[in-house]
Amino acid sequence: MEKARLLMKKLKIDRMRGSYCAALLPFWLSALLTVTPSSHAAPSYNPVITPDVGSLPYKMVDGVKEFHLIAEKVKREFAPGYVFDCWGYNGTTPGPTIEAVEGDRVRILVTNRLPAPHAVHWHGLFLPNGMDGVGGLTQSYIQPGQTFAYEFDLVQHGTFFYHPHADESVQIAMGMEGFFIIHPKDGEPKKIDRDYCIFLHMWQIPPGTSKPNPNAMFDFNYFTFNSRIYPGTSPVIAQKGDRVRVRFANISMESHPIHIHGVSFLVTATEGGQIAENAQHPTTTVNVPPGTAKVIEFVPEYSGDWPFHCHKTHHAMNAMEHNLPNVIGVDQDAVEQKMSKMIPGYMAMGTSGMHEMGEHAEHMPAPKNTPPMMAGVGPFARINMGGMFTVLKVRDTITDYDAVTGWYEHPPGTVAEEVPTPE
Amino acid sequence: MKSIFHNSPATRLLAHRTPLVLGVLTIFAVSCKTVRHHADIRDVGRDVQRRVADSGVAVKLEPDRHLADERKRTLDEKPLGLRNAIQIALLNNPQLLQDYEALGVERAALRHATILRNPTIHFDILESFEDEESVPLFVPGVGFVEPDTRDAQFHFSVTMDFIDVIRRHEMAKVSRARMEVEKMRLSEKVIRLITDVSIAVYTYQGESMKLSLMQKVLDGVAVRLEMALEQHRVGNISDLTLAGHQAAYQDITLKRTDQQRNVTVARERINQLLGFWGESTAWSMPTELTRPGSSVSDESVDRAISNSLAIEAAMYEIGILKRELGVNKATIIPALELGLIREEEDFHIPASGVSGALEIPIFDRNQTEVERYTALLRQKEHELSSIGIHLRSEFRLLRELHDELIGKIEYYESAVLPLKSRIVKLSLEHYNGMFLGPYALLEAKMDELRARKAYVEILKKYWITRAELDHVLAGGRIGDAAMEPVADTAPAKKDGHGGH
Numbered sequence: 072m073e074k075a076r077l078l079m080k081k082l083k084i085d086r087m088r089g090s091y092c093a094a095l096l097p098f099w100l101s102a103l104l105t106v107t108p109s110s111h112a113a114p115s116y117n118p119v120i121t122p123d124v125g126s127l128p129y130k131m132v133d134g135v136k137e138f139h140l141i142a143e144k145v146k147r148e149f150a151p152g153y154v155f156d157c158w159g160y161n162g163t164t165p166g167p168t169i170e171a172v173e174g175d176r177v178r179i180l181v182t183n184r185l186p187a188p189h190a191v192h193w194h195g196l197f198l199p200n201g202m203d204g205v206g207g208l209t210q211s212y213i214q215p216g217q218t219f220a221y222e223f224d225l226v227q228h229g230t231f232f233y234h235p236h237a238d239e240s241v242q243i244a245m246g247m248e249g250f251f252i253i254h255p256k257d258g259e260p261k262k263i264d265r266d267y268c269i270f271l272h273m274w275q276i277p278p279g280t281s282k283p284n285p286n287a288m289f290d291f292n293y294f295t296f297n298s299r300i301y302p303g304t305s306p307v308i309a310q311k312g313d314r315v316r317v318r319f320a321n322i323s324m325e326s327h328p329i330h331i332h333g334v335s336f337l338v339t340a341t342e343g344g345q346i347a348e349n350a351q352h353p354t355t356t357v358n359v360p361p362g363t364a365k366v367i368e369f370v371p372e373y374s375g376d377w378p379f380h381c382h383k384t385h386h387a388m389n390a391m392e393h394n395l396p397n398v399i400g401v402d403q404d405a406v407e408q409k410m411s412k413m414i415p416g417y418m419a420m421g422t423s424g425m426h427e428m429g430e431h432a433e434h435m436p437a438p439k440n441t442p443p444m445m446a447g448v449g450p451f452a453r454i455n456m457g458g459m460f461t462v463l464k465v466r467d468t469i470t471d472y473d474a475v476t477g478w479y480e481h482p483p484g485t486v487a488e489e490v491p492t493p494e
Numbered sequence: 495m496k497s498i499f500h501n502s503p504a505t506r507l508l509a510h511r512t513p514l515v516l517g518v519l520t521i522f523a524v525s526c527k528t529v530r531h532h533a534d535i536r537d538v539g540r541d542v543q544r545r546v547a548d549s550g551v552a553v554k555l556e557p558d559r560h561l562a563d564e565r566k567r568t569l570d571e572k573p574l575g576l577r578n579a580i581q582i583a584l585l586n587n588p589q590l591l592q593d594y595e596a597l598g599v600e601r602a603a604l605r606h607a608t609i610l611r612n613p614t615i616h617f618d619i620l621e622s623f624e625d626e627e628s629v630p631l632f633v634p635g636v637g638f639v640e641p642d643t644r645d646a647q648f649h650f651s652v653t654m655d656f657i658d659v660i661r662r663h664e665m666a667k668v669s670r671a672r673m674e675v676e677k678m679r680l681s682e683k684v685i686r687l688i689t690d691v692s693i694a695v696y697t698y699q700g701e702s703m704k705l706s707l708m709q710k711v712l713d714g715v716a717v718r719l720e721m722a723l724e725q726h727r728v729g730n731i732s733d734l735t736l737a738g739h740q741a742a743y744q745d746i747t748l749k750r751t752d753q754q755r756n757v758t759v760a761r762e763r764i765n766q767l768l769g770f771w772g773e774s775t776a777w778s779m780p781t782e783l784t785r786p787g788s789s790v791s792d793e794s795v796d797r798a799i800s801n802s803l804a805i806e807a808a809m810y811e812i813g814i815l816k817r818e819l820g821v822n823k824a825t826i827i828p829a830l831e832l833g834l835i836r837e838e839e840d841f842h843i844p845a846s847g848v849s850g851a852l853e854i855p856i857f858d859r860n861q862t863e864v865e866r867y868t869a870l871l872r873q874k875e876h877e878l879s880s881i882g883i884h885l886r887s888e889f890r891l892l893r894e895l896h897d898e899l900i901g902k903i904e905y906y907e908s909a910v911l912p913l914k915s916r917i918v919k920l921s922l923e924h925y926n927g928m929f930l931g932p933y934a935l936l937e938a939k940m941d942e943l944r945a946r947k948a949y950v951e952i953l954k955k956y957w958i959t960r961a962e963l964d965h966v967l968a969g970g971r972i973g974d975a976a977m978e979p980v981a982d983t984a985p986a987k988k989d990g991h992g993g994h
Contacts (some may be wrong), residue, residue, distance in 0.1 A: 278929040279920075392924075395931040400728040401721070409717045410932065413710070414939050416922055419932075428928065437927040438920070444928055 116254035150303030158245035166249030188212030279438030333377030336369035389457035586769035607669035653833025700954025702781035
């Protein structure tokens with residue numbers, strides 16, 4: 072394994088982009104057979120990008136694509152410096168994306184390294200009933216330490232996902248989920264330049280702690296794209312004119328209306344299959360309810376740094392208490408003086424909203440392992456966002472997508488500026 | 495008819511010098527009595543000083559009012575603290591001044607016991623009434639006699655109860671023992687006064703500290719209300735929510751008033767014990783209870799027993815009863831009167847002799863008194879045994895309570911209070927991150943204040959217990975207050991509506 076890892080590093084294989092050029096080098100082929108997500112030849116599909124996660128490697132065994140999922144405890148860094156104790160697969164939450172092609176026979180070995188019984192359901196897939204992964208109903212539970220094999224033919228293509236069907240409310244709340252992408256055997260009808268997978272999730276992790284509370288039914292305080300919160304989320308990058316596909320999946324307790332600035336898109340598919348072209352309609356916001364996947368496609372025409380976020384306002388924020396007293400408009404000067412005598416260090420907040428929170432967070436002590444409610448610094452000022460927020464970076468030309476990191480440079484005269492207030 | 499005393503030298507002396515003699519005798523008697531009385535009280539003072547030596551309190555009992563007032567004026571000039579409060583009380587406590595007189599009463603009883611009973615003089619002067627029929631006359635000590643047919647008769651006799659003379663020596667010993675018991679009682683009262691003053695001072699200090707903390711809680715609730723009023727003014731909270739905040743403020747205001755009352759009561763208790771009135775009630779005192787003192791060893795119970803004035807007094811009383819029982823057993827002849835008699839007839843023929851009267855113990859041989867004193871003796875012996883058992887048990891309870899309270903104080907200081915402060919600090923951090931609102935932050939602060947109030951209550955209880963323990967070690971009896979069950983010493987719950 073170590074040897075293979077070093078080889079991959081040497082070849083600069085970019086797993087996220089799926090550019091497995093190693094397959095072009097017969098010399099290394101035999102060494103890589105058992106460890107890369109590739110088959111004997113270059114993939115017949117354009118691999119998806121699952122930001123901050125990646126795809127699951129497989130090996131060919133007697134003509135069957137064999138994947139190995141390991142259900143285990145994972146440490147997930149939601150944003151730089153903030154690490155939480157979650158459950159997931161193969162060291163990450165969401166688990167790595169399983170990619171295969173329609174018509175493939177797949178074998179998925181699931182090893183349970185959790186302290187609890189487990190079973191994996193393949194959401195949306197047509198398969199033998201005994202492979203559906205419902206603990207107790209269609210199979211025995213995978214006890215801790217056991218490995219079960221799921222093996223079936225892929226008879227459809229599209230966007231699917233996997234998640235536990237054993238003690239779901241706990242195991243899903245702890246972060247166990249992942250994409251299952253089946254590429255069409257005949258290729259995409261339209262070339263997809265950038266194919267992103269983003270799993271939507273929400274958590275209740277009390278401030279100052281590191282473990283999600285699976286008992287929560289309400290009052291979630293972290294809202295994540297691929298289990299990352301802004302400013303820890305990776306941007307979605309596209310060149311002007313690229314055909315971009317974004318696949319969303321959601322098995323959290325609420326729906327998430329995802330809104331993208333700067334583009335209009337079509338909802339082209341769900342986890343149930345492709346939407347007929349004549350049924351697709353343009354929109355800038357797609358609502359992703361629990362238990363569904365929504366696939367959108369667009370071709371950006373306007374360069375810039377465009378917000379990409381859930382439009383439930385509190386979902387684009389990090390942890391905060393929702394039962395705080397409403398002090399909007401409350402003159403707190405007198406109270407602040409008295410309070411600071413009783414509690415040195417007290418500072419009145421909230422009279423004009425939460426705008427100052429990002430700045431306060433820099434110099435006021437806060438609970439450990441708890442990111443500020445709003446964070447992120449933009450080219451002009453603090454961005455005051457968090458949670459389900461990232462940026463769609465559209466550039467006129469891109470030679471290296473990984474190199475697109477800086478802020479958009481606005482052409483002169485295209486940025487709103489202060490002007491005299493009309494009388 | 496002439497009196498036999500007419501124109502005698504003694505009569506003449508008395509007639510001319512009576513006022514002078516009586517005056518000299520009275521002054522002598524009074525001064526002797528006063529000197530002895532003051533000496534008795536100072537004896538008690540020395541005894542108490544020995545008993546409370548460890549506490550560092552200077553016990554100076556001063557029965558002389560002039561000297562006492564002089565000394566009190568000196569003390570009044572110093573700031574009032576525990577030690578000079580005790581000294582002032584010892585000089586000025588009105589009850590103690592009353593108690594001094596009990597010693598005077600017992601001293602008088604002792605003096606009375608040492609004085610012989612007065613002799614009895616009997617005399618008859620009889621004149622003859624020849625014209626009338628002769629009627630027998632009753633002559634005390636002689637009986638009925640036929641009236642003399644002579645012109646006149648004079649009978650004179652002096653008698654004393656000689657059994658009383660014999661008993662007087664024993665009864666004087668009994669009285670001296672009673673005097674000692676009375677001194678012990680006074681010692682006990684002085685020790686009790688010292689303890690009561692200590693308790694009153696600790697109570698005042700503790701209640702004052704609690705009042706200060708209560709005021710801070712009220713300040714916190716006032717800030718909470720102020721915030722709520724502002725929220726209400728700009729339309730952020732309902733009338734109902736505001737009313738909740740107002741009710742909480744009222745509740746704490748009333749509780750603060752109750753606490754003020756506790757301070758006033760404690761202050762008045764000091765005034766009573768120190769005999770303060772008028773301008774002297776305007777004293778001030780540091781309102782800070784210090785940390786606990788040293789612990790008390792298991793062996794201290796022996797000291798408590800050996801010093802116990804109740805046990806010592808009971809032993810004295812047993813001795814008294816034994817002596818009284820002995821006297822009663824020895825009194826076979828209840829009464830024997832002996833005397834001299836002189837008789838004259840017609841004032842010409844005198845006759846002298848001896849008279850006597852003896853009660854014959856045929857029926858009453860004093861057996862009931864013997865039975866009574868035997869029973870009283872047994873009763874007192876049982877009482878002595880009971881005092882010992884109870885004293886040991888109660889001392890153990892008191893010592894355990896004392897140690898428990900030290901443990902609680904240390905727990906509060908090392909764990910509870912630092913944690914409460916840490917909760918405030920963490921709450922501020924959560925407030926900074928908008929995970930807590932200002933009301934919850936204030937509530938954490940008030941919770942800390944309530945914990946401090948509970949700590950002060952324990953500290954106060956400790957010092958009261960310590961005073962009772964020192965009281966017992968000095969020989970006093972255990973007070974009821976120390977034996978009361980300890981109230982819940984956990985930090986109190988929040989005082990009112992938290993709101994948010």
